[in-house]
Amino acid sequence: MSTLSADPQRLATPPTFQAVSAARRFKNGLATALVWGAFLVAIIPLVWVLYTVVQRGFPVVLHADWWQKSLSGLLSRQQGGGAYHAIYGTVVQGLVCGVISVPIGIMVAIYLVEYGGRSKLSRATTFMVDILTGVPSIVAALFVYTVWITYFGLGRSALAVSLALVLLMVPVVVRTTEEMLKIVPDELREASYALGIPKWKTIVKIVIPTALSGILTGIMLALARVMGETAPVLVLAAYAPYINFNLFQGPMASLPLLMVNERNNPTQAGFERIWGAAITLVLIITLFNLLATVISRALAPKTK
Amino acid sequence: MNDPVVAKRPAGSGYTGAERGVAAAPTATEAPIPPTPEAPETETRVHVRPGDRIFRGMATGSGVFIVAIIGAIGLFLILQAIPSLGLDNVNFLTSREWTTTDPSNLRFGILDLLLVTVVVALLALLIAMPISMGIALFLTQYAPRHLSRPFAYVVDLLAAVPSIVFGLWGLFVLGPVLYPFSSWLIDNLGWIPIFAKGNVNVQLGGTVFTAGIVVAVMILPIITAVSREVFERTPTMHIEGAIALGATKWEVVRTTVLPFGKAGYISASMLGLGRALGETIAVAVILSTASSSFGFSLFDGGSTFASKIALAAPEFNDPRSAGAYIAAGLVLFVLTFVVNAMARSIVAGHKEYE
Numbered sequence: 008m009s010t011l012s013a014d015p016q017r018l019a020t021p022p023t024f025q026a027v028s029a030a031r032r033f034k035n036g037l038a039t040a041l042v043w044g045a046f047l048v049a050i051i052p053l054v055w056v057l058y059t060v061v062q063r064g065f066p067v068v069l070h071a072d073w074w075q076k077s078l079s080g081l082l083s084r085q086q087g088g089g090a091y092h093a094i095y096g097t098v099v100q101g102l103v104c105g106v107i108s109v110p111i112g113i114m115v116a117i118y119l120v121e122y123g124g125r126s127k128l129s130r131a132t133t134f135m136v137d138i139l140t141g142v143p144s145i146v147a148a149l150f151v152y153t154v155w156i157t158y159f160g161l162g163r164s165a166l167a168v169s170l171a172l173v174l175l176m177v178p179v180v181v182r183t184t185e186e187m188l189k190i191v192p193d194e195l196r197e198a199s200y201a202l203g204i205p206k207w208k209t210i211v212k213i214v215i216p217t218a219l220s221g222i223l224t225g226i227m228l229a230l231a232r233v234m235g236e237t238a239p240v241l242v243l244a245a246y247a248p249y250i251n252f253n254l255f256q257g258p259m260a261s262l263p264l265l266m267v268n269e270r271n272n273p274t275q276a277g278f279e280r281i282w283g284a285a286i287t288l289v290l291i292i293t294l295f296n297l298l299a300t301v302i303s304r305a306l307a308p309k310t311k
Numbered sequence: 312m313n314d315p316v317v318a319k320r321p322a323g324s325g326y327t328g329a330e331r332g333v334a335a336a337p338t339a340t341e342a343p344i345p346p347t348p349e350a351p352e353t354e355t356r357v358h359v360r361p362g363d364r365i366f367r368g369m370a371t372g373s374g375v376f377i378v379a380i381i382g383a384i385g386l387f388l389i390l391q392a393i394p395s396l397g398l399d400n401v402n403f404l405t406s407r408e409w410t411t412t413d414p415s416n417l418r419f420g421i422l423d424l425l426l427v428t429v430v431v432a433l434l435a436l437l438i439a440m441p442i443s444m445g446i447a448l449f450l451t452q453y454a455p456r457h458l459s460r461p462f463a464y465v466v467d468l469l470a471a472v473p474s475i476v477f478g479l480w481g482l483f484v485l486g487p488v489l490y491p492f493s494s495w496l497i498d499n500l501g502w503i504p505i506f507a508k509g510n511v512n513v514q515l516g517g518t519v520f521t522a523g524i525v526v527a528v529m530i531l532p533i534i535t536a537v538s539r540e541v542f543e544r545t546p547t548m549h550i551e552g553a554i555a556l557g558a559t560k561w562e563v564v565r566t567t568v569l570p571f572g573k574a575g576y577i578s579a580s581m582l583g584l585g586r587a588l589g590e591t592i593a594v595a596v597i598l599s600t601a602s603s604s605f606g607f608s609l610f611d612g613g614s615t616f617a618s619k620i621a622l623a624a625p626e627f628n629d630p631r632s633a634g635a636y637i638a639a640g641l642v643l644f645v646l647t648f649v650v651n652a653m654a655r656s657i658v659a660g661h662k663e664y665e
Contacts, residue, residue, distance in 0.1 A: 024557070031559055038561035042453050045445020046462065049535075052528045053469050056480045111373055118370035132374040134655065135381045141582065141651035142644070143589020145617045146384065148624070149640040153387045157630055174380065181377075207366030235473025237592035238617070242624035263475045263592070270479070270596060285476050292471055 057289070064286030067279045073287075077260075079249035084274040090284055092250040096261035097291065100165050100244075101234040103254065104172035109226055111173070112180025113215075119181070120188040121210055140178040147174040148242035155243075163245055165259040171239035176229045183225025187218035220306035227299035231292040237263035262288040388641040395419075395634025403638065407604040409619070414631040421616070421642055426605045427519065428615040428643075431594060432587035434523030439530050439587075440580050446531070447538035447576075452564055463539065470532035478596030481525035486516020486597070493520060497610060504608060510601040511612030517599030520609040525597060526590050530583035537582060541575025541664055542568050574661050581654035585647045591617035616643040 027035075067073060076089035115132065123129025151171040155161050191214050199209040215222070245258035246268045253259075262284045269280040398417045401408050406420020450463050493513050500506040511517055549567040558566060595618035605613045614622070620636045620643075627633040658664055 027557075027559060031562070035559040035561040038564070039453060042445045042449045045442045046449045046454075046466075048442055049446050049466055049469065049528075049531055053465065053472070055484070056472055056476060059480055059484050060476060111376065114370050114373035115377055118374040122367055122370050123374065128371070128374055128378070131378050134652075135378045137655050138381055138648060138651055139377065141585045141589070141647055142384070143591060143617055143647055145589065145591040145620050146388075146640050146644045146647070149620065149637055150384045150387055152624075152627070152633075153391045153637060154383075156627075157391060157633070158387075174384075177377070205360045205363050207360075207362045210366070231471060235471075235475070237473070237475045238621050241592070241621050242627075245625065263473065266475050266479060267592070267596070270482075281479060285479060288473055289476065292473065296471060 060282065060285045060289055063278070063282035064284075067283030068286055068290075073283060077248060077250045078265075078280070081248070081276075083269075083272045084276050086276045086279060088280075090262065090265060090280070090287055092247065093260040093262045093265040093284060094287060094291070095250065095252070096165065096240075096244075096259045096264070097234050097288065099254065100168050100172065100240070100259075100261060101230055103166065103169040104176055104233055105226065105230050107169065108173045108176040108180055108229070112177045113184050113222065115177070115181045116184035116188055117210060119185050121206070121214070136178045136181050139174065140182070142174065144171075144175055144236050144238040145242070147171045148239040150174070151239070152242055162256065163243055163258070164256055165244055165251075165254045167243040168239050168259075168261075169254075171243055172233040172236060175236060175239075176233045179229035179232065180226060183229070184218070184222050187221035187225070188214060191217045220303045223306065224299040224303040227295050227302060231295035231299075234295070235263065235288060235292055237267060240264045241267060262291075384644065385641075388637055388644060391630075391634050392638035392641050393634075395631050396638055398631060399635070409635075411623075411632040411635045414629040417631060417635055419635045419638075421639055423605050424614055424616050424619055424639060425642070426607070427598075427611075427613040428588055428617075428646075430605075430607070430609075431519055431522050431526060431598075431615055432584055432590075434519065434609065435526035435530055435587040436580060436584050438524060438527035439534055439583055442527075443531050443534035443538060443579075443583070444576060446535045447542050448564060448568065450535070450539050451542040452560070452568060466535050467532055469528065470536075474529060474590065474593045475596065477525055477529055478593035481521055481593060481597045482516060485525065486521050489516060489521055489524070490514055493518065493610060504606075507606065507608040507610070509608040509610035509612065510603045510606065511599040511610070513610050515599055517597055517612050518610045519598070519613070522594050522597045523609070525593050526587050529590060529593060530586045533586055534579045534583040537579035538572065538576045541572040541579070544664060545571045571663075574657050575664055578654045578657040581650055581657070585650040585654065588615075588650065589617055589643060589647050590615075591621050594618045595621045616640065616646075 070089070072087065073089040073091075074094070075091055077092035078088040078090075079092070081088045115136070119129060119132060119136075123132065148171045151167055151174070155167045155170065156163065161167070195213050195217060196209055199213045200206070204212070240261045240263055244261070244264065246264050247258035247260050251257050251259045265284045266281050266288075269277045269284075271277075272280070395417060396403055398414075399419060400416060401418045401420050403420055405422055406418070407423040408418045408420055409423070410416075410418045446466055450459050450466070454462050490513065493516075496506045497508050497513065501508055509518060545568045549571065550563055553563040553567050594615050598614060598618055599612040600614060600622075601612035605611050616639050620640055623636055627636070
């Protein structure tokens, strides 16, 4: 600070702490800038994708027909019609998948946390859940194809799609449920045992309800994820431009399938269908994500 | 079913719960606290309630089911692939041909698919690795505390966008935007093999380059989430020690967070690689199919395992042709299995991440 030798404030001894050198300060600044930059770089595609979807799709979904009608009887270049058939397919296939996966996923998590301990089977299960998380959706679809269509000789149907989605959803449910069960305090379990309550009843009546909000949140997030999956519907269900309520038979549309189908349609109608379906799918997923937040708020265990 | 009655007994009524087991058990004086979940069930509990037995059976059965499913996936894919592999008229591993339209003359090899898959995945990983490390550091060390959670949520939102939407965005929006850059690279750096003019029309954007960028965006959230979790666990003592020695923020990160989280970060990247290898529909939508084989240029087209299967799947009619695709799916399954298993084994060796 002071350079004048006459400065009365001049220190008698040099300061104990030296200023950070310019090179170190530069490196620090550079690192900070890069790290902030990395975050901003990740935001760009997110905003860009969402902007594209909203800008192109929003005008389409404003029509009431979009939510109430199918594309039955319309030529590929004819505008109008709706995506009701595809919305129905997406939601129903997702829900059926949820109905099958949730019990399996929760039971696996219960096994891992409450019964498995460090046994060989438990370790194998943990490992396999990890592997299942990483199984590409197309492989899950091919597996269901070989079993369902080649071996059992059953046709392509919405149920087959749901079964393939189960493979993708179960590991997600297991992981979130497991995390939630682990943080249930052991004191609660022990208090229950001390009253002579059997272990299974302790789990069903004490452990699960305590962890319920987290489990349901995880289920909603998992549902949102599987509804956006495209590969299984491509392999296991044929597209139909009309409404098909039958899960067990016949082609059934879904939003991703609708988009894949209209991808090569160069007309304005094709453009509207693609982006209309895209924003509808994003909206459905957002809805399930919001539901997850609401559930976790509403059912969170009272801590006080 | 008489448990509630038991629960209502007054404390100090002398009931220890042991009578409900076998009264003659020598350990009857002990309180009937079942072993903690970690400890293996011991033989001291002779009597097991039927409800417990059923519930335990169901839970264990579900665990076995998961293990069995993975086995079944491998088994069924192998069973379906073998007959077609036998009918294959070219070498499955080294041929670049893929003709399955005539089931009586199957000619299919995976070399081209393998190369495109690996190049797309590696390009994606190359882009995503530094960025997600940056994001993970940002979220754990740099971002203001109260904003860290919302910011993390924003990054996770990327994972919520369906891959088909990413694919369409890549093809219709990103591809055209990248075109001037791609053609500049081809014109000026075309003498480097990876920037050579490829086998598809660059103007349409259906290149490995576009696909790699889109897949990179899609694997960002997973790599970020796993690395973030590891970086968060850096012992506070290490960080405070570095600060006390006068380290700048960056030096703190470089000397404590990065060495601690290195294994976790590598594992996270491998998980991302697994995702990238198996990414199906975005790649299928973006990549233009090429008539000639892959030439290691970023501006080539082609097919990955997943995109090849996905695009052909609606026409699976003859089991022999389908078997060819199932064989390709099997290779993809093995590939992702190995990558994921390696990723897990890296973390498994580190107790401090628990």
